[in-house]
Amino acid sequence: MKRFFILCCSLVIASLACTSMSFDSGDSGVTEIFSPEPASDVLFEDDFSDDSKGWGVFADQDANMGVVNGAFRILVIAPKYLIWSTPGEDFSDAIIEVDTQKTTGPDAAEYGVICRYSEDSTGRNSFYYLVIAGDTYAAIIKVINDEQIEISARDVQFESINSGNASNHIRAECVGSSLVLSVNGTEIFSETDTSLTSGDVGLIATTYEEPLVDVNFDNFVVKKP
Helix, strand or coil: CCCEEEEECCEEECCCCCCCCCCCCCCCCCCCCCCCCCHHHEEEEECCCCCCCCCCCEECCCEEEEEECCEEEEEECCCCEEEEECCCCCECCEEEEEEEEEEECCCCCEEEEEEEEEECCCCCEEEEEEEEECCCEEEEEEEECCEEEECCCCCCECCCCCCCCCEEEEEEEEECCEEEEEECCEEEEEEECCCCCCEEEEEEEECCCCCCEEEEEEEEEEECC
16 A cells, blocks of 8 residues: 655646655654543554654655654645655544644645545545644545545634644544544534545645645554544
8 A cells, every 4th residue: 555645736646665765863843732542542653753653755856754853754845735644554433633843834834634545446545634734724625536625614713723833733533424623622623524434544744835844743643432
């Protein structure tokens, strides 16, 4: 299974091999906001102390991503570029939590988590993604066979999202037909959709008109509903 994928503008670009990469040393910069859940509730977790959990890595002139200094780093260099990574798991219902921080880049760039990811025999991808941005907007979007469809509103700002380069804790619930996005303990979107029922989880980041956003993720946990 392909562990990463890229959408660039209206074009779909796929790579079938993961690529190693290196970054300058330094602190991950992600502040741990919430404590991990009890082990009995946990289906999958990664504190990114190493790269043993099978996340897809990638590096070229448009984007870099991989485990760096105790966090999973996604650096999107090009404008209008969407990239994600998955660890190769499979869940139907899941609650996903992660600590995040955009360290540099435009506030309009989005980042967050994905659930129910799958790839068909022709290489087309389907999944949900739940994201926030440094300008305090957020969204829930589905991708069906590489076509993006908005599920939530895109024009609402939320006080619970810490703006700019501040840390945020993201919680995404993908349970039955329910898709819920919460940030820093406050629910901001609750939507329903029945298109996808199971698949992988992951991390995602995207740029729009402005390029070069750098996001760190830490304390990734998938729990039972």
